[in-house]
Amino acid sequence: MKRAESRQPRSALWLCGLLLAAAAVFGAVPAAAANKLDNAGCLSCHDGKKGKIEVPGKDGEKRALAHVDTRKFGMSIHSEMRCVACHQEITDSRAQHRKNPQAQAPNCITCHEQLWADARRDKLTQEKERLGLVVQNIADYRKSFHARPDADDPTRAKAFCEDCHGSHEFRVPPQGSERRTAWHKEIPETCGAKCHEDQLESYLESVHGEELVDKGNVKAAVCTDCHSAHRVVNTSTDNFKLANVNTCGDCHKKQLNSYTDTYHGQVNRLGYTYTARCVDCHRSHDVKAVEDPNSTVHPKNRMKTCMKCHSDKKPGMHDATPGFASFAPHATTDDFEKYPQMFIASKFMVALLIFVFAFFWAHSGLWYYREWKDRQAGKAPPHIDTKGLVLDTGKHFRRFPLGWRIAHLVFALVTMTLVLTGTSALYAESAWAPVVAKAVGGPKMLGLIHRVAAFLFIGIFMIHFVYVMQKLLRDRTFRWFGPDSLIPNWKDFADCWGMFKWFFGKGPRPLFDRWAYYEKFDYWAVFWGVNIIGWSGLMLAFPHVTAQFLPGWVFNVGTLVHGEEAFLAAVFLFTVHFFNNHFRPDKLPPPDVVMFTGTQSLEEFRHDHPAHYQRLVDSGEITQYLVDPPSRQFHGGSVALGLALIAVGLVLLLLVGVGFFTT
Template identity: 35%
Template sequence: MKNVLRSMLIATFLLFGSISTPALHASSEGTMAVVQGVTPISISKAKELISEGAYLFDANEKEVRDEYGHIEGSVHINVDNWQDLLPKDKNATIVLHCLNRICYISSELALEIQKLGYKNVYVMIEGIEAWIMNGNPVVKTQADNIKKFIGSGNWDKSSAVHDTTDSIHSQMYFGDVPSCRSCHGVNVGGGQKSIMQDFASLKSTINKNCTECHQKAATSLENSVHGKSMKADAPKCTDCHTVHRGKYTSVINMKKESDRLCGECHQKERSLYFNTFHGKAMHLESANRAITVAACYDCHGKHSIHGADNSMSTIAPGKNRIDTCASCHPGAGETFSNITMHPDPSDGDEYPIMHAGLLFMHGLLIFVFGFFIIHTALWFYRLMATRAKYPKEWKEAKEKAHSDSVKIKRFSKFHKIQHLFLAASFLGLGFSGLPQKYYTADWAQGMIDLMGGPIGATKFHHISAIIMGIVFFSHLFEVAFVAYKNRKAVYVDGKFSWGMFWKKFFGPDSLMPNFQDFRDLAENFKWFIGKRETMPQFDRWTYWEKFDYIAVFWGMGMIGLTGLALWFPVGASEIVPAWLMDLCTIFHSEEALLALGFIFMFHFFHTHFRANKFPMDMVIFSGQLTEEEMKQERTPWYERLKESGDFDKFVVREDEFTPGKKKFWFIVGYAIVITGLVFLALIINAYF
């Protein structure tokens, strides 16, 4: 019974096979199959006809012809205008070939040629593969010095296929879902494709297959600056796209990947892009988070990319560029669109204004750091030398200053609160700003991740800036309030006096610098280098304290205003020109570095690390110093208060700074100092 059923199935299969494939038959040359109506010939017969003057046409796909080479004298006929390549004489002998015995392109084309009236048409059915294997010569075009294959070019062991999961097409559930051969197969005629080891990883094969499905994208690419490029290494589909990215790859990290791919060719542009907020955020965003900042293609387009001087470009000056900017920055106008997106400030010829701004800031950094490094080093040496020379007197003076029970008020409770929030916001700005400035440092990514990524760090930065702004404006309000309250001090005979105003403005109780500060500076340097025996005495405010104070106003003006412009670029661009917006990035970044470096190196030394103050000067937390400290360091202020009879007004009647509070604020103070020193170490590490 089983044999009967088997015989019936075989008979049925043969019957339907003969009905469904009438155009195929066994070849007399021993080939697998040829199209009915075509005359197949052997290689030897083809060589004979060619020697007699037959026309030889290569029907292979272009990538096959490029890879295998071609028979000398053959004409590539697998093109759009193939009819124009045929001889005028319809009696001419024509020989066609393609890849091998299973390739039908040459046979199909032979039928079409016969329909045009040509009588002597033959197909070398074994194709170029057998021609080469039989030792016959071929002509190969000089190979370009570019990578022709994806990965190693070995289909079986391709290094590019980390995961065979198709992360793009696998998300398609309906319609014509592509298979492996849809992308990696070579056209062999009959509407069929075949995967062959030599061509499956060939870029030209895959690129051509991409265009069969993505026709609109192919047209856009063809008309783009990439498509029109005459360079052999101009990017094609496979240079920017790949589907085998693994099952964990998705649109979440596609932006970051696309920027990396663009940067492989546009290395300089990519390095400059990373100097912008967009680039730094792109670099610092973790792979498992979706980034929202602009990637290369958001501004320059995807397939239809054109040079900026092309009216079709998305970044062409005028309406196109404005529309591109406004797609992410609603309300952006012409000035905003003219802001330089990724400039090179070191290039003075191309960006003269930004270059000048960079030179100015670098000069300021060198001057300030250079001066205070010398100042601090000499001061440190002089203090240590004095301590070593007079150890007994040093110890007695320090103990006497700290043990004095008479306390003098130096800062109000409001001042102490202001300083605490100023320090906290300053550290917050440093914590959120440093990893963005030094985005390539080893420590940058970890700090950014702690804040939830670049956007989280930006919010952290903005909150810290708001706190610092509140502190700054609260101080301005305080200054205005105190000035109004004491306005009678600048009146003479009941009238406002400019002379008295300037006297008070630059007087010893003011934080404004005056000529005495320069004299104090000169005397201090004399002491540093041993030209005077004792350290000079200072009034209520020293020259370095005034420098710290003025630096806050300079810094708030420079960092604060540029920060606002960068925070609200659309609104700022309605007020200031584009070139000034370009300078904002430079000034904001470099001035922030100046502020951080100065505070962590010099301010900490002036207030806490001097040998006569170490381990910490608690005056900013207690708001008071002892009378003995005042006598030792600020004799002019002490004598002035005594002479005027105002000394008792500054004496603290009830000391609220208990030992417990002192211990608490010591811990807080050192937490601030240690954090600042860590930031300083990170800055130094970023450069070395």
């Protein structure tokens, strides 16, 4: 009994061993059979010469397998691979293959990712850098529109690698080769034949299609140039709309540059898509040449195209008026024959900028140099004869009344607001402009703030002008070209000439009267700026009214002049004006607070305007202008306010400089 019990376990062990051996043998059969399968054997059936091969498809219906072109396969990048390297589920060469249920179906993604992982493990990334690009393309594909589930069959993606590349014949020919040209020309057919038939039909009739197909111009845009090959995204997204403008610009660089100078382009560069882009005017797949009568931008069709956006039916918009049709969205300043108005306006503005900056920057630099040299030499300022008049040196001279000071402060704040909001659009391509636009709520709010500030600017100017004129007209003793007038006179020209002689040590420093020539320039520059910036801005703010009476080229010139004059004003204010009033050696440390307190010490007044001082002393009128100095608190607050405004101005100057030199 005991011997029988001892034999039973041994029999069980032998039986288990036998079963395991059999399992190993039979399990190895598919692998061994697969190893014997070569490409020649596979192609003997799948080359299409023996008729089509059908396999069970979806819902029990049969589907035909695509045949493999042996010639194209032999030239493909996969030609040296065995068929079963991808089709690992195939275990035999029978007509109806026995398949290994545990094997993965062919998958381009997992295969290439594994190859790249092996290359990184073996430190062969440089030798196989092409694999790295493929893996990057895979990452882009996973985020793309094509990787989303298909609406008709959610079990598969909208498009997979095989749909575009064809794994049995895929090969990207070398750049510049004839095969590359042929491959490039096939891209529209690849995209259109299977999925995008309507778009292909439109493309073939477009100027791009005609260039590619009819003229053989491989530089003409194809599907992947606009949509990319692997980063295909939904065309309704803002990311695509923004990137699409740059895509057009890759080929049409000059047109992109001119587009970004327009309001449409500025909003686009700020990162918003509600203004017209390339496709809104030219369309997308059926782009026509401008001279083509069927083109949306042909002269006879432009108004219709403009009214897609400029229509009373759109919130905040108005119907396009006749001048819209002659607006040139791609006008440049270097083509006199096509755009004579832009050519002339640009040359005038460039000359104006060069003259103003060259003169006044040289003026400031030489002034600083001469004062520094005089201080080194210990020269004292000119002596003023008081003719025995006893003055209380503790008193201050009242130079500006309260109304002027308030107007100056509001004017300064409004001007800085205009500079910030205006240059954010002017330099929309800079790194800082989109940040400003987003901070205030977008370009629409940016434009609203700019317009409100502009109306305040003009309003303050008009109030000042009316006040001054009515006061002067009632003053029967006022001399329009006298020493108290802001109108330039011959003494101003003599003072300017004398100042330059002083700069070079060829004469004494001129004795300025109530208003120095550079102060008069500051004053009248506002009149010039209000008219140039104001009228051009008004025309641009109400385009439907402007275009009702004026041709479209006024928008081109208006945009140019408005931006260039604003640039001139901003840079002049924050360099020359700041120097003359705050950064001269005799004004350091800044700020000069006379425009905030309204008064200055007698010593300072006598130094800045000695002729005025002497005139008042001679007439005995100076005592009428003597007041108590501002309180310590008022003076301290004025200094703090002045420093804050100077800091804001210098920051704005920095932003303008960054925008000017980087865009």
